[in-house]
Amino acid sequence: MYIITNQLRENGFSVNRLDQIIKRNNNKRKFNTLEYFCIYIIMEDIQLKVENNIYDVKAGNIVFVGPHKNVEFGNIHGYDTFLIVFSSSFYERSIKDSLFLNSQLFFNYNSDIFIAPFINIEQMRVVFMERMENFRLKDKSLYVSAAHNAIERLILDAFLHIPTEEVKKDIKFDYLYCVNKFKVILQRDYKKAKKVSHYASELNITPRKLTEMTEYVLGKSAKHVIIEKLISESKKMLTYTNFTISQIAYELGFSDEGNFTNFFKKHTEKNPSEMR
Incomplete structure (x- = not known):
């Protein structure tokens, strides 16, 4: 396709x-x-x-x-x-x-x-x-x-x-509003902030409450949403750019190439190099 x-x-x-x-x-x-x-x-x-x-x-x-x-x-x-x-x-x-x-x-x-x-x-x-x-x-x-x-x-x-x-019965306006805001903030901050607490603080709620909201609206935890975003952006950069893995790690806010590789392998069961 x-x-x-x-x-x-x-x-x-x-x-x-x-x-x-x-x-x-x-x-x-x-x-x-x-x-x-x-x-x-x-x-x-x-x-x-x-x-x-x-x-x-x-x-x-x-x-x-x-x-x-x-x-x-x-x-x-x-x-x-x-x-x-x-x-x-x-x-x-x-x-x-x-x-x-x-x-x-x-x-x-x-x-x-x-x-x-x-x-x-x-x-x-x-x-x-x-x-x-x-x-x-x-x-x-x-x-x-x-x-x-x-x-x-x-x-x-x-x-x-x-x-x-x-x-x-189906609509919780406050939950949907906060999850929508969370996704907007995540798009802005995913390279520098990878903890649920950061996004919860931006929304003036607790990390537990944010996870409750994402589980209700999206069927997954806030941490899972953040991980999915990072993996998605990683795959895009590995597939569509000529950046080295070290450069991609830096662009996505990881401390070094090893840290990024471990993260990617943990959540995809593949090494970043296998995506190229």
């Missing part, structure tokens, strides 16, 4: 037909959503296998899939299934956006996916997909803005199909 990855790296999101993605994936139908959020616009009957659970989805539905899910598409042409893939950093511009991303749409307690119907297939094809392509061809900034608005529209429409009491 090299081309898709480039689109995501450049814009923070991508919109593609399923058949195009399968072709770029060497005709394989198995994918992992990685850290991305996915919305599948289904305009043909399709079978999905997500985390080894099979779902038969009829045309006229939208499927919401959260990060780090294994997905396999059934044997269809894929001309009429569209995949919208985007990062949290692309979508989150406000607390409201964070609430949407951390809602039952993408983190459903009862299922690995959330399915919501839409009314008119042709309207979805023309108004949404063709309109998006027109924005892409006209201007990049307009395309990005239109993509955000289109994703929000799909999310809002899907919320109509979640019972009101479930929406209220």
Whole structure:
């Protein structure tokens, strides 16, 4: 999925037909959503296998899939299934956006996916997909803005199909707000601060409380979130730069190459040199 990855790296999101993605994936139908959020616009009957659970989805539905899910598409042409893939950093511009991303749409307690119907297939094809392509061809900034608005529209429409009491029960505004702020601060400080206590202090809460919040919202401890960020950035630098391992260790704030190598090997079971 090299081309898709480039689109995501450049814009923070991508919109593609399923058949195009399968072709770029060497005709394989198995994918992992990685850290991305996915919305599948289904305009043909399709079978999905997500985390080894099979779902038969009829045309006229939208499927919401959260990060780090294994997905396999059934044997269809894929001309009429569209995949919208985007990062949290692309979508989150406000607390409201964070609430949407951390809602039952993408983190459903009862299922690995959330399915919501839409009314008119042709309207979805023309108004949404063709309109998006027109924005892409006209201007990049307009395309990005239109993509955000289109994703929000799909999310809002899907919320109509979640019972009101479930929406209220699912959302802890203070937790989501703090976790969102934590991720922003982590993006700023991950090279110099690797302890939970630093980020908790920035948020004026205890390390224990921060971990409670990240476990509720993300399903992982604050320490795990920090480690994942460091490993992710390490892999990027090892793969896409010509820096020596010593230089990468310095860039990421480790005391020396040995310290960085031990950290990387502990959490990936590989030496940094194996990534080159």
